[in-house]
Amino acid sequence: MITIKTILKQKIKQVVKEKYNLPDLDFEISYPPSADMGDYSCNVAMILAPMLKKDPMEIGKEIIDFVTPTFRSEIKKSEIIKPGFLNFYLSEKFLLENLKTILKEKEKFGALKPVKKQKIQVEFISANPTGPLTLANGRGGFTGDVLANVLGLAGHKVEREYYVNDYGNQIRMLGHSILKDKQAQYKGEYIDNLANKIFLDSRLAVGQADLHQDDKKNPDTIGQLAAKIILEKMVKPVIKKIGIKFDNWFSEKKLHENGAVDKMFEYLKKKNLTYKKDGAWWLKTNNNKQSTNNKSNINESDDDKDRVLIKSDGSKTYFLPDIAYHWNKFHDRKFDKVINLWGADHHGYVPRMKQAVALLGFPGQLEILLMQMVRLIKNGQEFKMSKRAGVYVLLEELVDMVGLDVTRFFFLMHSNNKAVDFDLDLAKKRSNKNPVFYVQYAHARICSILEKTSSSVILTSADLPVANQTRIPSLKHKILNQVEDDKKTTEKELIKELIKWPEIIEEVAENYEVHKIPFYAIALADKFHDFYENCRVIDENNQVNRFRLNLIKATKQ
Structure with missing residues (x-):
């Protein structure tokens, strides 16, 4: 489906292009702050005014006079108000038609048909x-999962991937930590448990033969064994517990073992994208140094300097296998777009990674979202919850304490570029101050009404006649005019909120701002609670208003 918001924007763009010869003008269609200002508002006249040196009110009238007649019945009224906003009001007929669509499509309502269907990978968590998984992993996990859901609803083919960093220095350091030697870095009760499991019964730990005596002192071998246990016994069970399903678990180790990393280096050399200096091999990520004749000179995301791929001692940096991994994504697996969710501590890594992908021939196809840090707050102070995991706060412990729904919702409420203070006191409250309780209470109210209607008389003559019980009842335009003004307004406002759902999907699929999803849920709960207080679905004679019954069914869906 194409949303009315998109259609409205397309029509205004057409006017701007044909009348003012400005095909690429950027403007906004937004939701006005109050219902008496319309259902959609556009700022295009105020943007055009200084460019055309005309009064925005005059420009707005010109646009409205062109756009409004092109709608058949969707727009009831349009107006231009100072200082130059274009306001559009939806017709009651259009609202009722959309309510009928919601009831028919059920959970499929909101599914879109993109202009171009893409194969998209969302890679997230990748701890x-x-x-064990920490709060930061949880934030990226829930955000990536919801983003993948939204992109799927927007009509794209989406895959979720977890990149397993099971190779390199961090695995060696894990081995040192298990051995508890001078190079140990990781601490906590889980390290002691891993050591006991590996040294007491390595076969039980990884399902293989006993360790050789020499291997018991080898930090690489011990680190690999410990990493396998952590992945299978600590990471995957928690991911299953929080309801996330990955399509693929991709091993960095296999990239090295199958020669993909070495092949990547040879490819970059062949393309004259590397050079040797001070005994090390460098990638030309500083775009300003490259020849303008180079086809790969795409101004994707210039890095401030060239980057080392292989150190002077012959060891590879993390950058080279990361490039090989993204080559696998774009070249081998043919993803049109890849969205990586990384921790905020990787911000300096973003330009080089984007530039490397551009050099490989895939400019503009990699998006990287940085997830800011998370703090637990209790009684107004930062709260350290976990004792057994060293300095970490475990995601699993938080879920056990406040519940999965609350954890997921609270993390999603914040834009990824803002730090999160997770308020434990608020999360545990069972009152309308807790946004999760508030939304769930709306759902509970709907379920309660639906249960009561099973023993009530459903009116058909005064509301919506049913010609065929297998069909959705027609939603007559006159119904909204038969009720008192305040009730009519309440019903209409609830329908208007319902039909915003595809527009929210469209916006999030374009800008990846998944925090708009929980705020939409809160706004919808607001409208339903208002409806609940003002409009009776079951009257004092135990008779059911069919129109309102269908309205709450649509809300529940």
Whole structure:
């Protein structure tokens, strides 16, 4: 489906292009702050005014006079108000038609048909297998999962991937930590448990033969064994518990073992994208140094300097296998777009990674979202909850304490570029101050009404006649005019909120701002609670208003 918001924007764009010869003008269609200002508002006239040196009110009238007649019945009224906003009001007929669509499509309502269907990968969490999942992993996990859901609803083919960093220095350091030698870095009760499991019964730990005596002192071998245990016994069970399903678990180790990393280096050399300096091999990520004749000179996301791929001692940096991994994504698996969710501590890594992908021939196809840090707050103070995981706060412990729904919702309420203070006191409250309780209470009210209607008389003559019980009843335009003004307004406002759902999907699929999803849920709960207080579905004679019954069914869906 194409949303009315998109259609409205397309029509205004057409006017701007044909009348003012400005095909690429950027403007907004937004929701006005109050219902008496319309259902959609546009700022295009105020943007055009200084460019055309005309009064925005005059420009707005010109646009409205062109756009409004192109709608058949969707727009009831349009107006231009100072200082130059274009306001549009939806017709009651259009609202009722959309309510009928919601009832028919049920959970499929909101599914879109994109202009171009893409194969998209969302890679998220991807925590090093060196310890349990923490709050930061949870934030990226829930955000990535919801983003993948939204992109799927927007009509794209989406895959979720977890990149297992099971190779390199962090695995060696894990081994040192298990051995408790001078190079140990990881601490906590889980390290002691891993050591006991590996040294007491390595076969039980990883399902293989006993360790050789020499291997018991080898930090690489011990680290690999510990990483396998962490992944299978600590990471995957928690991911299953929080309701996330990955399509693929991709091993960095296999990239090295199958020669993909070495092949990547040779490819970059062949393309003249590397050079040797001071005994090390560098990638030309500083775009300003490259020849303008180079086809790969795409101004994707210039890095401030060239980057080392292989150190002077012959060891590879993390950058080279990361490039090989993204080559696998774009070249081998043919993803049109890849969205990586990384921790905020990787912000300096973003330009080089985007530039490397551009150099490989895939400019503009990699998006990287940075997830800011999370703090637990209790009684107004930062709260350290976990004792057994060293300095970490475990995601699983938080879920056990406040519940999965609350944890997921609270994390999703914040834009990924803002730090989160997770308020434990608020999360545990069972009152309308807790947004999760508030939304769930709306759902509970709907379920209660639906249960009561099973023993009530459903009116058909005064509301919506049923010609065929297998069909959705027609939603007559006159119904909204038969009720008192306040009730009519309440019903209409609830329908208007319902039909915003595809527009929210469209916006989030375009800008990845998944925090708009929980705020939409809160706004919808607001409208339903208002409806509940003002409009009776079951009257004092135990008779059911069919129109309102269908309205709450649509809300529940």
